[in-house]
Every structure is written in C-alpha cells, then in structure tokens.
Amino acid sequence: MSLVINHNMMAMNASRNLSNSYGQLATSTSRLSSGLRINTAADDAAGLAIRELMRSDIASINQGVRNANDAISMIQTADGALQVVDEKLIRMKELAEQASTGTYTSDQRLIIDSEYQAMASEITRIANATDFNGIYLLNGNLSGSTHSGAGLNATGKLKVHFGSGNNSAEDYYYVQIGTSTASALGVGIGASSSAKGRSISTQELAQKSLDAIKSAIVSKDKIRANLGALQNRLENTISNLQIQGENLQAAESQISDVDVATEMTQFVREQILTQSAIAMLSQANSLPKMAMQLIGG
Template structure:
C-alpha cells in the first residue's frame, strides 16, 4: 500500500466518525438532563408543532377546571344563603298559621306576631342585599354570570338568578297578619224584591292604587267573589308578567267565565276600581230565588293572604335552589370531564415531547463507548503515518 504524509485518510475518517458520535452524545446528554425528546424544532419539527397545539389545549383545560370550580363556589354561596331564606319563610309561615287562630288570639297578640314578621322580612332583604361573590351581588335578581368551562371560545355555562330574594322580590313585603276580614267592602247594587226592575247585581272593588287599569291593580285583587254557591279567589288568577291591562282584563274575565259560566263579567271602574257584574234578575222571582243571584265579595284576612304569599315565596325559593343544585351537579360533571381530557391530552403530548429515559440511556452508553473507541482509533491513525520515518533513515 502507499504511504502518504500530506493526507491521512484513516485519521480523517476516524475524526469524522468521532465528530458524529460527539454530536449524538451532546444530544443524548441534553435529552437526559432536560427530560424532553424535543428541545428545539430541529429535533422533530412536526412533533414540536403537534405538541405545542396539545399544550395549548392542556393549559386551557386546566384553567377551565379552575373556572368551573369558581362556578361551583358561586352556586354554593347563593344556595347557602337561600337555605337561610327558606328557614325564615318557614318561620313566617308558622307565625301566620298561629295568627290565623282568631279564636285564641287578641289584637295585642297579633301585633306581637306581626312585629317578629317585620323583623324577618327585614332579614330577608338584608340577606338578599349582602350575599355577594367577589363583590358581585348574587340574590338581587340581576345576577347573570358566564363561566368559561372549556379551552375554546364559546364553551361556557351560564348561571342566572333572575328573581330578587328580598322581601319585595319574593312578594312578602306587604304581609300583615293583623288585618281582619272586612266582609263585603265594595258597593253592591242588586234587585232586592220580586217586583224590582231588571237591575244587574254589581260589586265595585277598590284596588290598592289610585290608577285604574294598571297592572299592579290586578295584583292587589285579594278577595273572593261568590255567586249561587260558586266562588273564585281573585288572587288565584294568573296573569302574564309582560301583559298590559287589556290582556290582564281578558285573563280575569276568562277566569270568571270558567268559574261562573258567563254569569259574571269584569270591567275597569274609576279611581282604581274594578266593577264585577252579575246576572240580571228577571221579574217574577221570589225573594229567595233573587238572593241566589246576588253577587258578593269577601275580602281576605291578613293571615289568609299572608299564607298564600308566603307559600308562593317558598315555592320560588325552592325552585331557585333546585336550579342551583342542578347547576352544581352539572359543574361537578364538567370538572370530571375536563380532568379526564387533561389526563389523556397530557399522555398524548408526553409521548411526542418527553424523552424515554431508558431508551435514551442505552443510546448514550452506546455513543459513549463509540466516542472512546473513536478517540483511540484517531490516535492510532495519527501514529500510522510515523511509519514513513523508518524509510527516511
């Protein structure tokens, strides 16, 4: 073979292989020290792009879990306050039942009951005004919160409490158990004898406000109309909350027709009154027959009306608490689902991004041995050229 001095091909070959081995050793050390298979885009360009997308999802889902837990806290805060609201309403109902016992109570006793009722109403309003989460009122009827429960836009759950939970919002601010039934407080015009002319039996009922036909007038119709053994509790008539006075009057007349079969109709009077018109007695009726055709109105006692109002308030609070409880259960399921998603996405990202330490250690050991062997062979290759000196002696 030829002996050359200017170019030691064997040494160059050993150096090239040693350089490659050193580069691989550096990468193995970097992976082993960082725990990542991909430390720069050059390590795996496609894998880096995929793993960064997965990281965005994982980070967003982790924040979404915390957001959902905030939703649980909001619901628990509101529902916890309503627990006490329920207790207060139940106590008010107990007091109202006690106040209804007219045969065993005098006026002073009812005033004492009403005194406690007033304090309880004030506490209902205080709880509604002071129940907040991070400075935001929850029970004033205006709360509407949206919680981001996903990593992407639009993945939200809404919590809405649209009913004010104070005494006014629940419709119990006006309860007064000291009021007694006043009988037929309205003006009644009716035929009173068999020889009387055909005069319709009418009852004029004053509303609580002075403006005739307003929606709040209908809400203050508390009492019972009676005709020929049939009765209608006017406070039981349902009205559309958005309906005007004309639509409410139609609803009232529908309720009258359903009860009295068309014998009684309602119309607006003057000065905030309602005029209920009964059937027209015909000539030739006896006094007894005529009496059955007379329309009467009996005003509810304070305790009777209070029971209805408090029962309605209890139903409202029960419905709200049930809705909040359902939302909390939904939030709990959402958290469980998010945690599963985080777990699975993290596993996927780990397979792409993280280093297999055992495999990488095998590779590092191989490169370490090759580096040592390459260094030794480079030294041998450099020594090979010195054989030329024996020819020059």
C-alpha cells in the same frame, strides 16, 4: 492508499466519525438528563409544534377545572343563604297562621306583624349581602336573561368558562340566579301594593298571606333546585375535564418524553463509538511518522 504527508485522510475520516458520534452522545445526554425526547426544535420540529399545542390545552383544561370548582363554591354560597331565607319564610308562615285566628286582638296582631316585617327585612338583608368574591348573588345581579362581558364589569347572568376554546356547546355555560329579596318574593311591607303577603296586621290580611308565603317558598325552592342542578352539572363537567386532561397528558407524554431504556441503549452505543473514534484518530495521527522513518532510512 498511498502513504502521504500533506493530507492524512484516515485522520480526517476518524475526526468526522468522532464529531458525529460525539454529537449524538451529547443529544442522548441531553435527553436522559431532561427526561424529554424533544429539547429543541431540531430534535423533532413537527413533534415540538404538536406538543406545545397540547401543553396549552392541558394548562387551559386544568384552569377550567379550577374555574368550575370556583363556580361550585359560589353556588354553595348562594344555596346556604337561601337555606336561611327558607327558615325565615317558614317562621313568617307560622306567624301568618297565628294571626289568622280570631283569638287575638288587633294590638296583638300588630305585635305579631312587627316580627313578620322583621323577618321580611332580614330576608332582604340576606339577599343584598350575600356575595362571592365581590359578586352579589341574590339581589338580582345575576337574574338577567342575557350576558354581556364587554365592559369592565360583566352584566346579566354569570358565564362560567371551563374549556380551552370559546364554543358555547363545549366550553362554557351560564349561571342565572333569581332575585330573592322579600319584595321579589312578594312578602313584607316592601312588596308591591297588590301583593297579598305585605302584612298580617289584620285577620283578613293574615289569611291572604298564607297563600302568598306558600308561593314565596315555591319561588325560593325553584331557585335552590336550579342551583342544585347547576352544581351537579358542574361536578360532572369537572370529572369530564379531568379525564380529558389525563388523556391529553398521556398523548403529550408519548410525543415529548424520552424512552429511557431505548435512549440508554443509544447512549452506550454512541459512547463506545466516541471512544473508538478517539482511539482511531490517535492512531491515524501517528501514521505520518511512518513516512519520516522511511525518509530517515
């Protein structure tokens, strides 16, 4: 290579190598300081796209777990209220049994019936007052066989959404809770005129009420059993979602997170190359001085 003044090719080569090494050093520094292998789309365009989709699914699944937990809390609220209803129905059957015997006068049966009606009214009050986050649970609000979420307020059975998509088999199912008012259970003065459990004011009515109250207890137990099954299903769903979220997080980590040991090795290599390039650029920049020495003699 000739000794020239106008173009210092060795300095240009050293400068290019310095630029490359310094750029790689900056990339390694960014990765080590952030803990991420992909910080910009330029680092891995395909990996970035896959990572962001995984992150959205992970966030959706984590929210789905919270949604399912909220549904469990709602079911427990309804079940707790029905437990109190159960106590009232047991007391009503006790009163009906008491009024069924012939050792009480009509006035005494009317007194017994007044407590019977008070129990029925309390059942209706509980059914109308039990709510979760403003959603009434036992008054028939969720007893519909269909669901519509088109309006500001959804109607029919309640839809619990926990998946990252909108496929029925994978992402949601419904919670349907039967009406638990006294009239719906067929007891109390508010029940239909044909209901056998309307009153225990006479011995005959009291005897007929025994079977009606038994049917009411069975109806209430079916509602509670359905709620218990739904709660167990939700708990299993939560367990499955948590495992799914963990696996997605592991996959996202493989794509996104930096291998510190490997990246540190790369960092040291680029650091050495950068320092060497700086030293060589300094030496190359001093080479034209040799031409001055020749010119000066």
